[in-house]
Amino acid sequence: MTVTTEPAARRRPRSGRAPWEEPPSPLGAATKAVLLTLLVAAVLLPLWVVLVTSLASRETIDAAGGMVLVPREVDPSAYLTIFNGGQISRAVWISTLVTVVGTALSLTLTVLAAYGLSRPGSVGHRGLLFFFLLTFLIFPGLVPSYLVVAGLGLKDSIWSLILPSAISVFNLVVIRAFFLNIPGELLDSARVDGAGELRILWRIALPLSRAVVAVVGLFYAVGYWNAYFNSVLYIDDNDMFPIQRVLQSYILAGQSPSVSGAAVSLPGITAYPPTLAVKMAVVVVTVIPAVIVFPFVQRHFTKGVITGAVKG
Incomplete structure:
Protein backbone atom coordinates (compact mmCIF):
# COMPACT_ATOMS: atom_id res chain seq x y z
CA MET A 1 0.00 0.00 0.00
CA THR A 2 1.47 3.33 -1.09
CA VAL A 3 0.82 6.52 0.86
CA THR A 4 1.31 9.76 -1.05
CA THR A 5 2.30 12.77 0.95
CA GLU A 6 2.06 16.38 -0.13
CA PRO A 7 5.47 17.98 -0.73
CA ALA A 8 6.70 20.16 2.12
CA ALA A 9 6.86 23.21 -0.16
CA ARG A 10 3.11 22.97 -0.81
CA ARG A 11 2.07 22.61 2.77
CA ARG A 12 0.58 25.65 4.44
CA PRO A 13 0.39 26.16 8.17
CA ARG A 14 -3.04 25.60 9.55
CA SER A 15 -4.10 28.81 11.32
CA GLY A 16 -7.78 28.00 11.55
CA ARG A 17 -8.67 30.88 9.20
CA ALA A 18 -10.21 30.85 5.74
CA PRO A 19 -7.77 31.17 2.80
CA TRP A 20 -9.00 34.69 1.99
CA GLU A 21 -8.31 35.77 5.58
CA GLU A 22 -4.62 34.86 5.36
CA PRO A 23 -2.16 37.76 4.91
CA PRO A 24 -1.31 38.29 1.24
CA SER A 25 2.01 37.24 -0.19
CA PRO A 26 4.52 39.94 -1.22
CA LEU A 27 3.57 39.43 -4.86
CA ASP A 75 -6.05 82.14 -15.38
CA PRO A 76 -9.32 82.35 -13.40
CA SER A 77 -11.06 84.42 -16.06
CA ALA A 78 -13.44 81.55 -16.90
CA TYR A 79 -14.77 81.44 -13.32
CA LEU A 80 -14.95 85.24 -13.10
CA THR A 81 -16.89 85.26 -16.35
CA ILE A 82 -19.49 82.66 -15.43
CA PHE A 83 -20.08 84.27 -12.03
CA ASN A 84 -20.18 87.77 -13.49
CA GLY A 85 -23.83 87.33 -14.33
CA GLY A 86 -25.86 85.57 -16.99
CA GLN A 87 -27.40 82.14 -17.32
CA ILE A 88 -24.77 80.19 -15.39
CA SER A 89 -25.07 82.34 -12.27
CA ARG A 90 -28.85 81.94 -12.34
CA ALA A 91 -28.52 78.18 -12.91
CA VAL A 92 -26.22 77.77 -9.89
CA TRP A 93 -28.66 79.74 -7.72
CA ILE A 94 -31.65 77.68 -8.93
CA SER A 95 -29.85 74.37 -8.37
CA THR A 96 -28.79 75.47 -4.88
CA LEU A 97 -32.33 76.53 -4.01
CA VAL A 98 -33.82 73.31 -5.36
CA THR A 99 -31.25 71.20 -3.49
CA VAL A 100 -31.73 72.93 -0.12
CA VAL A 101 -35.54 73.16 -0.22
CA GLY A 102 -35.97 69.75 -1.84
CA THR A 103 -33.68 67.93 0.59
CA ALA A 104 -35.37 69.51 3.63
CA LEU A 105 -38.85 68.73 2.30
CA SER A 106 -37.98 65.18 1.22
CA LEU A 107 -36.31 64.32 4.52
CA THR A 108 -39.25 65.69 6.50
CA LEU A 109 -41.87 63.79 4.49
CA THR A 110 -39.82 60.58 4.36
CA VAL A 111 -39.08 60.52 8.10
CA LEU A 112 -42.69 61.27 9.06
CA ALA A 113 -44.07 58.64 6.68
CA ALA A 114 -41.48 56.05 7.72
CA TYR A 115 -42.15 56.55 11.41
CA GLY A 116 -45.91 56.34 10.92
CA LEU A 117 -45.60 53.17 8.86
CA SER A 118 -43.25 51.64 11.44
CA ARG A 119 -45.97 51.80 14.12
CA PRO A 120 -48.23 48.72 13.70
CA GLY A 121 -51.19 50.43 15.35
CA SER A 122 -51.22 53.52 13.14
CA VAL A 123 -54.34 54.35 11.12
CA GLY A 124 -54.36 52.75 7.67
CA HIS A 125 -50.99 51.16 8.30
CA ARG A 126 -51.35 48.16 6.00
CA GLY A 127 -53.15 50.00 3.21
CA LEU A 128 -50.65 52.86 3.07
CA LEU A 129 -47.71 50.49 3.23
CA PHE A 130 -49.15 48.45 0.37
CA PHE A 131 -49.74 51.66 -1.60
CA PHE A 132 -46.12 52.74 -1.22
CA LEU A 133 -44.70 49.32 -2.00
CA LEU A 134 -46.92 49.05 -5.07
CA THR A 135 -44.93 51.85 -6.72
CA PHE A 136 -41.95 49.47 -6.90
CA LEU A 137 -43.92 47.38 -9.39
CA ILE A 138 -46.18 49.90 -11.13
CA PHE A 139 -44.90 53.26 -12.38
CA PRO A 140 -47.45 55.65 -13.90
CA GLY A 141 -45.18 56.71 -16.76
CA LEU A 142 -44.04 60.03 -18.16
CA VAL A 143 -47.28 61.16 -19.79
CA PRO A 144 -49.47 60.93 -16.63
CA SER A 145 -46.71 62.58 -14.58
CA TYR A 146 -46.45 65.42 -17.08
CA LEU A 147 -50.22 65.88 -17.15
CA VAL A 148 -50.37 66.06 -13.35
CA VAL A 149 -47.57 68.62 -13.14
CA ALA A 150 -49.03 70.70 -15.95
CA GLY A 151 -52.56 70.43 -14.50
CA LEU A 152 -51.36 71.72 -11.13
CA GLY A 153 -49.73 74.72 -12.81
CA LEU A 154 -46.23 73.80 -11.71
CA LYS A 155 -44.51 74.12 -15.08
CA ASP A 156 -41.58 76.55 -15.25
CA SER A 157 -41.31 76.69 -11.45
CA ILE A 158 -38.86 75.21 -8.99
CA TRP A 159 -41.67 73.09 -7.52
CA SER A 160 -41.76 71.07 -10.72
CA LEU A 161 -38.17 70.05 -9.90
CA ILE A 162 -39.00 69.15 -6.27
CA LEU A 163 -42.51 67.74 -5.84
CA PRO A 164 -42.44 64.94 -8.48
CA SER A 165 -39.49 63.33 -6.67
CA ALA A 166 -40.21 64.51 -3.14
CA ILE A 167 -40.38 60.99 -1.65
CA SER A 168 -38.25 58.03 -2.66
CA VAL A 169 -40.00 54.81 -1.66
CA PHE A 170 -36.66 53.04 -1.38
CA ASN A 171 -35.40 55.62 1.15
CA LEU A 172 -38.71 55.39 2.99
CA VAL A 173 -38.40 51.62 3.31
CA VAL A 174 -34.80 51.94 4.55
CA ILE A 175 -35.70 54.44 7.29
CA ARG A 176 -38.80 52.44 8.25
CA ALA A 177 -36.69 49.32 8.69
CA PHE A 178 -34.34 51.27 10.94
CA PHE A 179 -37.26 52.56 13.04
CA LEU A 180 -38.55 49.00 13.41
CA ASN A 181 -35.24 47.99 15.01
CA ILE A 182 -35.62 50.52 17.82
CA PRO A 183 -36.57 48.61 21.01
CA GLY A 184 -40.30 48.88 21.67
CA GLU A 185 -39.68 49.06 25.43
CA LEU A 186 -37.82 52.34 24.94
CA LEU A 187 -40.75 53.89 23.10
CA ASP A 188 -43.28 52.50 25.59
CA SER A 189 -41.37 54.00 28.50
CA ALA A 190 -41.52 57.40 26.80
CA ARG A 191 -45.29 57.03 26.33
CA VAL A 192 -45.67 56.16 30.01
CA ASP A 193 -43.87 59.40 30.84
CA GLY A 194 -46.47 61.28 28.79
CA ALA A 195 -44.56 61.88 25.54
CA GLY A 196 -46.54 62.09 22.31
CA GLU A 197 -45.56 60.47 19.05
CA LEU A 198 -43.94 63.61 17.59
CA ARG A 199 -41.92 64.10 20.77
CA ILE A 200 -40.84 60.45 20.71
CA LEU A 201 -39.79 60.84 17.09
CA TRP A 202 -37.82 64.03 17.79
CA ARG A 203 -36.25 63.04 21.11
CA ILE A 204 -35.68 59.30 20.72
CA ALA A 205 -36.09 57.93 17.19
CA LEU A 206 -34.19 60.61 15.29
CA PRO A 207 -31.12 60.73 17.59
CA LEU A 208 -30.80 56.96 17.29
CA SER A 209 -31.17 57.05 13.51
CA ARG A 210 -28.82 59.91 12.65
CA ALA A 211 -26.73 57.54 10.54
CA VAL A 212 -29.48 56.47 8.17
CA VAL A 213 -31.00 59.97 8.06
CA ALA A 214 -27.60 61.45 7.12
CA VAL A 215 -27.11 58.93 4.32
CA VAL A 216 -30.65 59.40 2.99
CA GLY A 217 -30.18 63.15 3.16
CA LEU A 218 -27.00 62.81 1.12
CA PHE A 219 -28.86 60.70 -1.46
CA TYR A 220 -31.61 63.31 -1.72
CA ALA A 221 -29.17 66.23 -1.96
CA VAL A 222 -27.06 64.59 -4.67
CA GLY A 223 -30.21 63.58 -6.53
CA TYR A 224 -31.61 67.12 -6.52
CA TRP A 225 -28.28 68.69 -7.45
CA ASN A 226 -27.79 66.27 -10.34
CA ALA A 227 -31.45 66.41 -11.45
CA TYR A 228 -31.64 66.84 -15.20
CA PHE A 229 -34.56 64.95 -16.70
CA ASN A 230 -37.28 66.77 -14.75
CA SER A 231 -35.99 70.07 -16.10
CA VAL A 232 -36.25 68.68 -19.64
CA LEU A 233 -39.89 67.73 -19.05
CA TYR A 234 -41.19 70.65 -17.02
CA ILE A 235 -38.92 73.66 -17.67
CA ASP A 236 -39.18 75.62 -20.93
CA ASP A 237 -37.92 78.97 -19.67
CA ASN A 238 -34.15 79.35 -20.14
CA ASP A 239 -33.96 81.53 -17.03
CA MET A 240 -35.22 78.60 -14.90
CA PHE A 241 -32.69 76.03 -16.11
CA PRO A 242 -30.72 74.27 -13.32
CA ILE A 243 -26.98 73.87 -13.64
CA GLN A 244 -27.21 70.32 -15.02
CA ARG A 245 -29.46 71.45 -17.86
CA VAL A 246 -27.06 74.29 -18.66
CA LEU A 247 -24.13 71.87 -18.54
CA GLN A 248 -25.91 69.56 -20.99
CA SER A 249 -26.54 72.40 -23.43
CA TYR A 250 -22.91 73.51 -23.28
CA ILE A 251 -21.11 70.18 -23.36
CA LEU A 252 -23.39 67.90 -25.40
CA ALA A 253 -25.43 70.26 -27.53
CA GLY A 254 -22.38 72.40 -28.36
CA GLN A 255 -24.03 75.72 -27.55
CA SER A 256 -21.88 78.69 -26.64
CA PRO A 257 -21.97 79.81 -23.00
CA SER A 258 -24.42 82.62 -22.35
CA VAL A 259 -22.84 84.99 -19.89
CA SER A 260 -23.17 88.68 -19.24
CA GLY A 261 -21.69 91.07 -21.75
CA ALA A 262 -19.32 92.60 -19.20
CA ALA A 263 -15.75 91.63 -19.98
CA VAL A 264 -13.38 90.59 -17.23
CA SER A 265 -10.87 93.42 -16.88
CA LEU A 266 -8.39 92.51 -14.15
CA PRO A 267 -4.61 92.88 -14.44
CA GLY A 268 -3.03 89.81 -15.99
CA ILE A 269 -6.35 88.09 -16.76
CA THR A 270 -7.66 87.39 -20.24
CA ALA A 271 -10.60 89.63 -21.10
CA TYR A 272 -12.51 86.93 -22.98
CA PRO A 273 -11.69 83.38 -21.83
CA PRO A 274 -11.81 80.53 -24.35
CA THR A 275 -15.06 78.62 -24.66
CA LEU A 276 -13.43 75.33 -23.63
CA ALA A 277 -12.21 76.86 -20.35
CA VAL A 278 -15.70 78.16 -19.60
CA LYS A 279 -17.22 74.74 -20.27
CA MET A 280 -14.73 73.01 -17.97
CA ALA A 281 -15.37 75.67 -15.32
CA VAL A 282 -19.07 74.80 -15.44
CA VAL A 283 -18.16 71.12 -14.96
CA VAL A 284 -16.04 71.99 -11.92
CA VAL A 285 -18.80 74.14 -10.42
CA THR A 286 -21.21 71.23 -10.90
CA VAL A 287 -18.95 68.69 -9.16
CA ILE A 288 -17.46 70.78 -6.34
CA PRO A 289 -20.56 70.93 -4.02
CA ALA A 290 -20.85 67.15 -3.76
CA VAL A 291 -17.10 66.83 -3.16
CA ILE A 292 -17.26 69.40 -0.34
CA VAL A 293 -20.37 68.06 1.39
CA PHE A 294 -19.56 64.34 1.29
CA PRO A 295 -16.68 64.29 3.85
CA PHE A 296 -18.82 66.05 6.46
CA VAL A 297 -21.75 63.71 5.90
CA GLN A 298 -19.43 60.69 6.00
CA ARG A 299 -18.02 61.77 9.38
CA HIS A 300 -21.51 62.29 10.75
CA PHE A 301 -22.56 58.94 9.28
CA THR A 302 -19.74 57.10 11.09
CA LYS A 303 -20.58 58.80 14.37
CA GLY A 304 -24.27 57.98 13.93
CA VAL A 305 -23.52 54.31 13.28
CA ILE A 306 -21.49 54.07 16.50
CA THR A 307 -24.19 55.85 18.52
CA GLY A 308 -27.06 53.84 17.09
CA ALA A 309 -25.24 50.52 17.53
CA VAL A 310 -25.01 50.82 21.33
CA LYS A 311 -27.75 48.70 22.87
CA GLY A 312 -28.78 48.98 26.49
Missing part, protein backbone atom coordinates in the same frame (compact mmCIF):
# COMPACT_ATOMS: atom_id res chain seq x y z
CA GLY A 28 -0.14 39.70 -4.05
CA ALA A 29 0.40 42.86 -1.99
CA ALA A 30 2.44 44.46 -4.79
CA THR A 31 -0.19 43.52 -7.38
CA LYS A 32 -2.95 44.98 -5.23
CA ALA A 33 -0.99 48.21 -4.75
CA VAL A 34 -0.42 48.57 -8.50
CA LEU A 35 -4.08 47.92 -9.33
CA LEU A 36 -5.31 50.39 -6.70
CA THR A 37 -2.85 53.01 -7.95
CA LEU A 38 -4.07 52.58 -11.52
CA LEU A 39 -7.69 52.76 -10.36
CA VAL A 40 -7.10 55.98 -8.40
CA ALA A 41 -5.23 57.47 -11.36
CA ALA A 42 -8.08 56.56 -13.71
CA VAL A 43 -10.48 58.45 -11.44
CA LEU A 44 -8.33 61.47 -10.59
CA LEU A 45 -6.69 62.09 -13.97
CA PRO A 46 -9.88 63.19 -15.79
CA LEU A 47 -10.78 65.45 -12.86
CA TRP A 48 -7.29 66.95 -12.93
CA VAL A 49 -7.49 67.59 -16.69
CA VAL A 50 -10.88 69.30 -16.31
CA LEU A 51 -9.63 71.49 -13.45
CA VAL A 52 -6.40 72.48 -15.21
CA THR A 53 -8.23 73.26 -18.46
CA SER A 54 -10.73 75.46 -16.63
CA LEU A 55 -7.79 77.51 -15.26
CA ALA A 56 -5.83 77.63 -18.54
CA SER A 57 -5.40 80.63 -20.80
CA ARG A 58 -6.21 80.73 -24.49
CA GLU A 59 -2.53 80.37 -25.42
CA THR A 60 -2.13 77.26 -23.24
CA ILE A 61 -5.25 75.61 -24.68
CA ASP A 62 -4.15 76.40 -28.24
CA ALA A 63 -0.68 75.01 -27.57
CA ALA A 64 -2.15 71.79 -26.08
CA GLY A 65 -4.64 71.44 -28.92
CA GLY A 66 -7.59 71.15 -26.53
CA MET A 67 -7.60 69.67 -23.03
CA VAL A 68 -4.61 70.68 -20.91
CA LEU A 69 -2.71 68.14 -18.80
CA VAL A 70 0.28 70.15 -17.55
CA PRO A 71 -0.56 73.63 -16.16
CA ARG A 72 1.57 76.61 -17.16
CA GLU A 73 -0.19 79.49 -15.46
CA VAL A 74 -3.40 80.14 -13.55
